Amino acid sequence: MSYRELATRPVLAWSAVMVTGRLPVAMAPLALVFLVRERPGGYTLGAVLAAAYVLGEILAAPVLGMRLNAERARPQLVAGLAVGAVGFTGLGLAPGAHPVVLAALALLAGTGPAAVPGALRALLTSLVPERAVTQAMSTESMLTFALWAAAPALTTGLALGVDPAVPLLLQGVLMAVSVAGLWLLPAGWSAGAQEKGASMRRALLRAWPVYVLGAAGLTLLALAELILPALLEQRGIGIGWAGPLLAGFSIGSAVGAFVYGLRGSWPGPLAVQSLVLVLAVAAGVALVAVLPWTAAIAVALVAAGLLQAPASLTRNLALRQVLPPGALAAGYSVMYAAVGAGYAVSGTLAGGLLKVVSPSTAILWGVVLTVLLTAVGGAGERRLTRGAGLQEVQAEVAAAVGSGG
Known part of the structure; x- marks a missing residue:
């Protein structure tokens, strides 16, 4: 395709x-x-x-x-x-x-x-x-990052x-x-058996590890956006570079989304892809905190942006695997809330840290928070994946017994 x-x-x-x-x-x-x-x-x-x-x-x-x-x-x-x-x-x-x-x-x-x-x-x-x-x-990801740029x-x-x-x-x-413009589109979409009430809540709660990884990813974005001006001042770099550097991050993200979509699938389970990508973005943001030159910071931000979009894509694709079709729109909305909460918490943390530590140290503390969230989300997603696999096996056994096979 x-x-x-x-x-x-x-x-x-x-x-x-x-x-x-x-x-x-x-x-x-x-x-x-x-x-x-x-x-x-x-x-x-x-x-x-x-x-x-x-x-x-x-x-x-x-x-x-x-x-x-x-x-x-x-x-x-x-x-x-x-x-x-x-x-x-x-x-x-x-x-x-x-x-x-x-x-x-x-x-x-x-x-x-x-x-x-x-x-x-x-x-x-x-x-x-x-x-x-x-x-x-x-x-969708390319359009989103272009709008944010x-x-x-x-x-x-x-x-x-x-x-x-x-x-x-x-x-x-x-x-x-x-x-x-909504009248140019279908009135809705087929979602199979619509999830309601308690079953909807159970389905959404079961996917909590994916939301935690989403929050971890936006924590990094908040660090890059909110602390960068202060970091540039700490390095003796003109604060006017903040805009172009963040634009480079967004452009890198748009390119990363395009490259990820060139293939229908990438090696490894989505959960593993997401973990690796989030940790790689964390490494890029950590480099931003320690590199002293404008060009080096720009390269680190663009590289982090290239991986940020695929990390977000893998989380949204993972939701399609763990949620029933009737709960997908709600799941995407919960993810939207989770990443917004991650951004808000990181922004609050950054503001508090900047009062007591240098901007570079504040970024590194934020990276540590991201790694912790990633570890929690990764452990939960591994358990979720194992549970889903066990349920599939149980369903196959039940079907075989029911058919006499």
Whole structure:
């Protein structure tokens, strides 16, 4: 299966919906900071608004994901994106509102569309044959990293060059466009027997090792993004290099996603691939902490980015192995919440560590946390894989006994 075979009308329509729906999410934290930075205590308020937005995503993603009706998901996706559009537009129209009002709008903007990424991923994999799932998810990853690379420059340019409210208004318009685009896609996807209630919760809880590995991966991304400016100052390197260096990380990730999708499968079980890739990314981030030269830091970041996207892909593909089809959209939503929580925890840890240790030491402590999370997730995933294998054997034996064979 080649990437050219994904250039079908449904997949292209899906890509348009994904871009217009996800670009506002990529722009949100920085846009919120720019919106209020000129007010007294603006940067602190901006951080609080960004935290409220992320909190809405983290809390709502698993709750809304579990309530998705796979075969008739469109009304729920429309409602979620519409709520997000209202939240962003409200922020853009009332930048001088009371901080509590702004926090409520930010929370609304994060909460409404929180389950949309998981649902869109499930919808994408239903639009392609099974043999093309890896390429489809690689394409999604490439688009995501491209959006995350473009969002900071777009947000900064509009906020400083036009008006701080313009990025939020654009985000509201983009989400409204994504709502209209949903009518170009199927109303839902076939998920077989729909998981409900206790069985859904059991299925999602059983996959906890995959979520832990997801959180570990985003811990590294947070370290790279949040501590890099302080590290550059420690090294005597111009802080202006932070943007290009992080762009290199994102571009490397997009290339890594493309390369991973060139093959339908790679050697070794997905669990082993994920472990190796996350640890390799951790090694790259650790090198960033100890290398003294700008060029060397750039090489380490690009190399880490090349492996970051495949590490994320292997975790999402692993979910397809351990969850029943009817629970996949909810599983992707829980993964979305887990990686967001990993990012938030790492950001909090980084902020606390920077008060007592140097930036390079803070990065290394963060890498240690990542390795610990990876070890926990890897051990749990090994047990999960063994349990799944045992269940398959038991099912085969039961079927043989039932047929008299």
